[in-house]
Amino acid sequence: MESGIMEKTKQQDLTPSEIVEKLDQYIIGQTNAKRAVAVALRNRYRRLKLPEEIRDEVAPKNILMIGPTGVGKTEIARRLAKLCGAPFIKVEATKYTEVGYVGRDVESMVRDLMAVGINDVKAEMEDELREKSVSVVEEKLLDLLLPGTSEKEKKAAHEKKSGITLGNIFNGTSSPASGENVIQLGDGSSAAESKEDQAAKDEEDRSTREKFREWLREGKLEDREVEVTVKPASSAPNMEIIAGGNIEDLENSMQGIVNMINGGGRSKKRNVTVREARKILTEETLESMVDRDKAVDIAKERVQQSGIIFIDEIDKIAVHNESHGGSVSREGVQRDILPIVEGSNVNTKWGVIDTTHILFIAAGAFSMSKPSDLIPELQGRFPLRVELESLHKDEFRRILTEPKNSLTMQYTKLMETEGVTLDITEDAIDRMSFIAEDVNAKAENIGARRLHTIMEKVLDEISFDADKHSGETIKVDAAYVDSKLNDVASNEDLSRYIL
Numbered sequence: 001m002e003s004g005i006m007e008k009t010k011q012q013d014l015t016p017s018e019i020v021e022k023l024d025q026y027i028i029g030q031t032n033a034k035r036a037v038a039v040a041l042r043n044r045y046r047r048l049k050l051p052e053e054i055r056d057e058v059a060p061k062n063i064l065m066i067g068p069t070g071v072g073k074t075e076i077a078r079r080l081a082k083l084c085g086a087p088f089i090k091v092e093a094t095k096y097t098e099v100g101y102v103g104r105d106v107e108s109m110v111r112d113l114m115a116v117g118i119n120d121v122k123a124e125m126e127d128e129l130r131e132k133s134v135s136v137v138e139e140k141l142l143d144l145l146l147p148g149t150s151e152k153e154k155k156a157a158h159e160k161k162s163g164i165t166l167g168n169i170f171n172g173t174s175s176p177a178s179g180e181n182v183i184q185l186g187d188g189s190s191a192a193e194s195k196e197d198q199a200a201k202d203e204e205d206r207s208t209r210e211k212f213r214e215w216l217r218e219g220k221l222e223d224r225e226v227e228v229t230v231k232p233a234s235s236a237p238n239m240e241i242i243a244g245g246n247i248e249d250l251e252n253s254m255q256g257i258v259n260m261i262n263g264g265g266r267s268k269k270r271n272v273t274v275r276e277a278r279k280i281l282t283e284e285t286l287e288s289m290v291d292r293d294k295a296v297d298i299a300k301e302r303v304q305q306s307g308i309i310f311i312d313e314i315d316k317i318a319v320h321n322e323s324h325g326g327s328v329s330r331e332g333v334q335r336d337i338l339p340i341v342e343g344s345n346v347n348t349k350w351g352v353i354d355t356t357h358i359l360f361i362a363a364g365a366f367s368m369s370k371p372s373d374l375i376p377e378l379q380g381r382f383p384l385r386v387e388l389e390s391l392h393k394d395e396f397r398r399i400l401t402e403p404k405n406s407l408t409m410q411y412t413k414l415m416e417t418e419g420v421t422l423d424i425t426e427d428a429i430d431r432m433s434f435i436a437e438d439v440n441a442k443a444e445n446i447g448a449r450r451l452h453t454i455m456e457k458v459l460d461e462i463s464f465d466a467d468k469h470s471g472e473t474i475k476v477d478a479a480y481v482d483s484k485l486n487d488v489a490s491n492e493d494l495s496r497y498i499l
Contacts, residue, residue, distance in 0.1 A: 013045060014042075014083065015042065016035065019037075019038035019042070020034045020035060020038050022083055023037075023038070023076060023079055023080070025403060026075065026079055026403050026405060027075050027403070028072070028391075028395050028402060029072070029389065029391065030072050030076065030388050030389065032386045032387070033067075033072070033386040036386045037063060037076055040060065040061055040063060040384070043058075043060070043061070044060065044305075048305070056356075059343070059356060060358070060360075061384050062341060062360040062383065063359075063361045063385075063386065064361075064363070064364075064382035064384065064386075065362070065364075065385075065388060066363075066364065066365075066366050066371065067363075067365065068388075068390055068446075068447055069365055069445075069447055070391070070446045070449040071388045071389065071390065071391055071447045071448070072388065072447075073312070074312060077090070077361045077363075078090070078310070080308070084306065085120075086302065086306040086307060087113055087114075087116050087117035087299070087302055087303050087307045088308045089109065089112050089113045089116055089308075089309055089310070090310040090312060091109045091112070091310070091311055091312065093312065093313050093314045093316060093317045093337075094316045096333050096336070097333065098336060099332070106336040106340055107346045107347075109309055109340070110303075110346040110353050110355055110358075111346070111348045111349075113303055113307050114300070114348050114350055114353055117299035117303040117307065118299040118350065121295045122295050125291070125294075125295060126289075129286055129289045129290070130282075132289070133282060133285045136285050137278060138213065138216065138217075141216060141226070141274060141278060141281065142212055142216065144226040144228065144277065145216075145221065145224070145226060145274070146208060146209055146212055216274070222275045223273050224273065225271050225272065225274075226271070226272065226274060227270070227271055228269065228270050228271075228272055228277045228281070229269050230267060230268055230269070230280060231284060296350050296351075300353065303353060304353060304354050304356075306357075306359075307358040307359070308358070308359045308360075309358060309359070309360050309361070310361045310363070311361070311363070312363050313363075313364055314362040314364045314374070315364030315365055315366040315368070315369050315371075316330075316364070317330040317331075317333045317334055318330070318334075318369040318370070318371075318373035318374050319331050319369075334374060334375045334378050335375065338378050340355050341378070341381045342381050343355055343356030343357075360381075390440075390447070391437075391447050393430075393436075393437045395448075396432070396436045396437060396448070396451060397429055397430060397433040399448050399451060400429050400432065400451060407451055407455055408424050408429070411424075411455060414463075415462070415463075415466055418466035419469075419470035419471050420466050420470060420471075420472060420473075420474060421472070421473040421474070422459075422473075422474055422476065423473055423474065423476065425475065425476065425477040425478070427478035428476045428477050431478040432451070432481055435454060435485055436450045436451050436454055439454075457484060458480070458481055458485065459476070460484075462474055462476075
């Protein structure tokens with residue numbers, strides 16, 4: 001099982017400096033946070049190489065990220081999970097309630113992580129089996145295009161047509177003459193058909209089937225319609241409620257039972273093109289080829305040994321000073337999170353999941369509260385704390401140009417689909433960076449998300465009329481940016497609503 005983890009997490013042998021370098025491709029700045037997560041990831045790789053008796057004693061060092069919104073907290077965690085191929089989910093602390101209140105319990109985050117892990121493993125298995133499934137899907141498509149031409153169908157049809165069964169052979173009611181087959185017709189009469197005629201017909205069917213196979217491979221039949229029997233997704237009720245679920249799980253389970261009673265699991269027929277039928281049949285074939293028990297075993301091991309849960313908005317459940325009402329529930333959520341973070345067994349429909357070695361990364365702006373407002377026990381479970389810095393003009397400029405998924409690249413590519421060449425000059429980038437910093441300082445600081453708002457406002461007219469400017473090159477310079485934003489940015493009240 002350990003080899004399964006290592007295969008998936010083969011990139012975990014990256015050194016901390018290499019991890020930071022890869023994170024730099026998508027996230028600007030925040031060196032301290034990158035270094036912290038890089039060391040945490042590397043330690044997980046080191047732990048897997050320890051002797052088994054020591055390995056269980058080494059617990060992950062959970063991380064608490066502190067910083068305003070839009071500075072890269074979530075992106076760092078998400079990119080980290082992609083780097084190591086680990087099961088990853090992002091949850092908001094505010095959507096959970098204390099046990100006894102109506103709402104989701106904190107254990108559901110572990111169940112959600114397990115579901116993600118299983119989906120990831122199944123996707124990997126399907127990729128490995130995809131090439132093997134091609135020939136199976138091709139035969140199924142030929143069966144749809146030429147009903148009755150497969151060997152299995154012909155044999156069944158011939159036996160039904162001839163009326164020959166083991167029963168009537170032993171009873172003496174069927175005695176085919178030498179060189180002939182006795183064919184029992186629907187009206188009870190019989191006729192003789194020579195073996196030579198049957199063989200000729202079978203050969204003709206095979207020849208037709210091979211011709212269609214050739215056309216199918218050449219793509220000549222992609223638009224032809226066929227009738228496909230579509231099997232619905234698994235509609236079995238979720239019995240996780242027995243293992244300590246909540247009201248939401250109960251509702252899902254009851255809905256599943258109702259659907260099953262009402263025949264919601266019945267297959268239905270659809271007329272689709274060969275192109276669509278291939279996708280449907282491929283999914284069904286891969287689903288049947290995947291070993292589900294093996295997928296669950298591998299996913300369970302990965303979740304327990306390399307899973308990552310990112311808990312956002314943890315500052316919103318911190319209790320600030322002595323208050324009443326909602327604070328009871330918020331502190332209760334902290335108490336419920338505590339055993340999961342420190343390591344406990346959580347019941348799921350796939351078995352019991354041990355959370356001892358799951359890496360937890362918590363994040364919050366802590367603008368209205370402080371990390372010390374969290375209960376002491378929970379503070380102690382996040383020994384690594386990193387403060388992410390607010391973004392300024394220089395960082396905004398780099399965000400607009402440097403990352404692989406930079407905003408300027410995204411908008412340029414979008415306009416290219418309309419035949420428009422977008423020329424965003426250096427002074428335009430400088431101007432937008434300055435405005436982003438200025439508005440963040442005067443209004444709420446929403447970090448890099450401010451750039452999305454500004455670029456949408458700047459390029460609004462171009463995006464709306466792009467179809468009318470196909471083949472043209474549109475230059476976006478500082479003057480153009482000012483013409484779109486100057487009035488808004490200079491009016492502080494207006495900028496609060498628009499920017």
